[in-house]
Amino acid sequence: MTAFFDRLSERIDRVDSVVSVGLDADPDRIPDFLADRDLPRWAFNRRIIDATHEHAACYKPNAAFYEDADGWRALRETVAYAHGKDVPVLLDAKRADIGNTSRRYADLLDVADAITVNPYMGRDSLDPFLSRADAGVFVLCRTSNPGGADLQDLELAAGEPLYRRVAALADLWNEHGNVGLVVGATAPAELETLRAEVPDLPFLVPGVGAQGGDVEAAVEYGLADGVGLVNSSRGIIFSGEDAPRDDPDAYFGAAGEAAKRLKGRLNRHR
Numbered sequence: 721m722t723a724f725f726d727r728l729s730e731r732i733d734r735v736d737s738v739v740s741v742g743l744d745a746d747p748d749r750i751p752d753f754l755a756d757r758d759l760p761r762w763a764f765n766r767r768i769i770d771a772t773h774e775h776a777a778c779y780k781p782n783a784a785f786y787e788d789a790d791g792w793r794a795l796r797e798t799v800a801y802a803h804g805k806d807v808p809v810l811l812d813a814k815r816a817d818i819g820n821t822s823r824r825y826a827d828l829l830d831v832a833d834a835i836t837v838n839p840y841m842g843r844d845s846l847d848p849f850l851s852r853a854d855a856g857v858f859v860l861c862r863t864s865n866p867g868g869a870d871l872q873d874l875e876l877a878a879g880e881p882l883y884r885r886v887a888a889l890a891d892l893w894n895e896h897g898n899v900g901l902v903v904g905a906t907a908p909a910e911l912e913t914l915r916a917e918v919p920d921l922p923f924l925v926p927g928v929g930a931q932g933g934d935v936e937a938a939v940e941y942g943l944a945d946g947v948g949l950v951n952s953s954r955g956i957i958f959s960g961e962d963a964p965r966d967d968p969d970a971y972f973g974a975a976g977e978a979a980k981r982l983k984g985r986l987n988r989h990r
């Protein structure tokens with residue numbers, strides 16, 4: 721099977737886009753006109769995918785919005801539909817545990833093409849993911865949230881911040897060419913440092929849109945040889961909330977426009 725980053729690279733070229741559309745289908749924000757459907761989150765994602773796939777390099781559902789019985793069904797339908805449109809799916813699950821448990825978590829890669837993982841428990845906790853040579857494994861490195869600095873910026877004895885050590889380790893762990901890093905657009909200086917440190921690792925850069933991150937830095941430093949992803953979730957999928965409540969086409973049309981607009985903004989800096 722073709723390696724994840726080769727598939728992603730082909731997709732980026734085909735749609736001329738590095739946009740990752742975040743499918744954070746928050747049940748509290750699914751519009752009323754879909755509420756009575758079987759699996760409203762799936763009905764919602766299907767319309768979002770219809771509206772955005774021409775601009776999407778990837779879809780990134782966050783597992784937090786699917787961790788219940790109906791949610792997992794909705795997620796599986798969503799992934800199958802995205803694949804039907806030839807768009808890879810990155811599950812933002814931030815997993816890892818002792819090896820025996822991680823082996824089961826890595827089964828998520830039977831569903832999605834790539835996953836985010838938490839490096840805090842070290843190499844053996846990531847092995848079951850890293851050994852899936854066909855799948856993408858994005859290691860949390862310098863996250864976009866305000867508290868990202870609390871631990872990740874801590875300096876080790878040699879004065880090196882922890883996030884840089886994580887990046888160096890992830891580079892070592894990249895034996896199958898399937899590793900990327902998660903680096904937030906809200907940390908542009910760290911993005912620049914990391915790009916110099918690990919020039920070959922593609923980044924998933926969340927935090928543009930609702931979190932107000934730096935779009936230019938996201939593109940300038942997020943891509944390795946043209947490959948990488950810049951994610952927006954709420955800023956795309958809920959952009960139709962100002963549309964008339966009884967007009968589904970306007971609602972989802974707004975999501976399509978938001979994805980297209982982000983693609984245009986990113987492409988100006990590629």
Ligand SMILES: O=c1ccn([C@@H]2O[C@H](COP(=O)(O)O)[C@@H](O)[C@H]2O)c(=O)[nH]1
Binds near residue numbers: 742782865926931954
């Ligand atoms: O550092 C990180 C890691 C993951 N995320 C996730 O990305 C999306 C961002 O959503 P927006 O609506 O575009 O803010 C969401 O799923 C986060 O959990 C992140 O933001 N930062």
